[in-house]
Every structure is written in C-alpha cells, then in structure tokens.
C-alpha cells in the first residue's frame with residue numbers, strides 16, 4: 706500500500722477542458738508531475754498555459770476533467786484551500802513590494818501563509834512570539850537559499866532584474882510549497898541571467914520544494930532545467946517528453962516557427 710502511494714505523482718491533471726462561452730481555451734489536457742521532477746509547460750502565445758495553471762490551482766473550475774494533488778481530488782477546491790495543501794503558484798505580475806527590503810518581503814510571505822489573528826498580533830503570547838522567531842529564521846534561510854544574502858536589507862526597488870526574479874521565487878517559497886508552479890519566472894532576463902536563475906531553481910528541488918512546474922518562454926532555461934516538458938498548442942497537448950526529444954520534434958518546431966521550420 707505504501708509503495709503504491711510512493712509511486713503516485715504529486716500532481717495529476719486528467720482530461721482538463723476549459724470553455725469560455727464558445728471558446729475552448731484548453732481541450733482534454735492530461736499530464737503529471739512526479740516527486741523530485743521539474744516539469745516545463747510550454748507552447749506559443751495563447752496555447753492555454755495560463756488557463757491550465759488557473760485550473761490546477763482552483764482559480765478556474767474546469768469545464769471537464771479532474772485535478773489530483775498528493776492523491777486528493779482538488780478539482781473543486783478554492784485557491785486558498787489548494788495553497789494550504791502545498792500547491793503554490795506565482796503569477797506573471799510581481800508579488801514583490803518595492804518599498805520593503807528583501808528580508809521584509811520574504812517575511813511578509815510568511816505572515817500571509819500563517820493564520821495569525823489580529824488580536825494575537827497586538828497582544829502576542831508566547832506562542833505568537835515563538836512563531837515570529839521561527840518566521841524570521843525561515844525568511845533569512847530562504848533569502849540565503851535564493852542567493853540573496855548580500856541584498857538582505859536592500860529595498861526591492863534597488864534590485865537588478867535578475868535579483869527581483871529571485872526574490873519573487875523567495876516570496877513564493879515563504880508559503881512552504883510542496884509543489885511550486887512558476888508562471889514565466891525568468892521574464893525580462895537575458896540569456897546569461899536566465900541560465901544562472903535556472904541553476905538556482907534546480908537547487909530547490911528536494912530541499913525547498915519537492916517538485917517544480919514551470920511555464921516559461923525562455924527555451925534555453927526550459928531545456929536547461931526541466932526533466933520533462935509538456936507542449937500545448939491551440940489548447941491541446943502537442944507533445945510530451947524529455948528536452949532533447951522535444952527539441953527534435955518537428956511538430957513542436959512547426960508550432961513555434963511555422964511550417965517552414967518543420
């Protein structure tokens with residue numbers, strides 16, 4: 706029984722379909738993310754990646770299909786309930802508060818994760834004080850994990866684009882994800898910065914998170930960090946496989962570059 710449980714994927718999407726009125730944004734998409742895996746979800750603009758993210762995390766209820774996380778059917782769960790189970794996502798828009806320091810941003814992420822009452826904030830007892838100490842230690846550890854220790858007390862608005870992308874992941878880590886889903890985490894980075902960023906992401910698996918699911922347009926990053934890649938096109942699964950197989954797949958080249966590339 707236990708052995709069976711261990712081979713279960715962490716996240717499993719089955720036959721996901723999302724219709725908006727007459728538009729079918731995603732049609733019968735199914736894939737899984739196993740423990741210890743980094744999976745990339747890619748596809749040209751409008752392929753349905755963000756819609757998939759929204760269905761996986763409860764922001765949309767799929768028109769058809771089911772989502773399982775850690776063996777639990779989460780299809781009709783609310784986003785906050787899914788987050789509490791350890792399935793945490795980032796958004797394309799930054800989750801960073803520019804006037805706060807790096808440390809304060811990550812600490813704020815911890816407070817959003819905890820369910821401390823307002824009363825407890827103003828009249829802290831021993832339990833709250835202990836939680837506060839633990840949150841500060843955890844925030845400092847996350848800042849270090851993301852390679853931002855030197856910038857610990859820098860206000861976020863002074864960070865470089867690369868540092869900002871790292872901080873965005875750090876804030877997401879404060880919510881204690883089991884599976885972290887990142888939506889275009891390397892947006893705006895040049896090739897060198899993206900590769901460095903990717904190296905940091907790889908170090909997270911097995912330590913800060915169990916698995917990663919990444920939507921990203923930067924192909925160098927995707928090919929460099931992912932164990933497996935799922936390709937969507939016009940809302941449907943086009944291909945799934947290891948990076949090399951995806952690179953060599955003429956259908957994928959055609960979807961991205963047009964018929965001439967095939």
Ligand SMILES: Nc1ncnc2c1ncn2[C@@H]1O[C@H](COP(=O)(O)OP(=O)(O)OP(=O)(O)O)[C@@H](O)[C@H]1O
Pocket residue numbers: 725728729730731748749750751752753754755756757
């Ligand atoms: N709320 C909505 N109502 C109607 N159509 C939508 C809605 N959300 C998405 N769509 C449509 O569904 C399709 C998939 O969109 P989606 O944003 O999921 O693609 P994407 O792969 O994330 O694109 P991008 O890479 O540009 O972010 C598009 O044709 C889009 O116009």
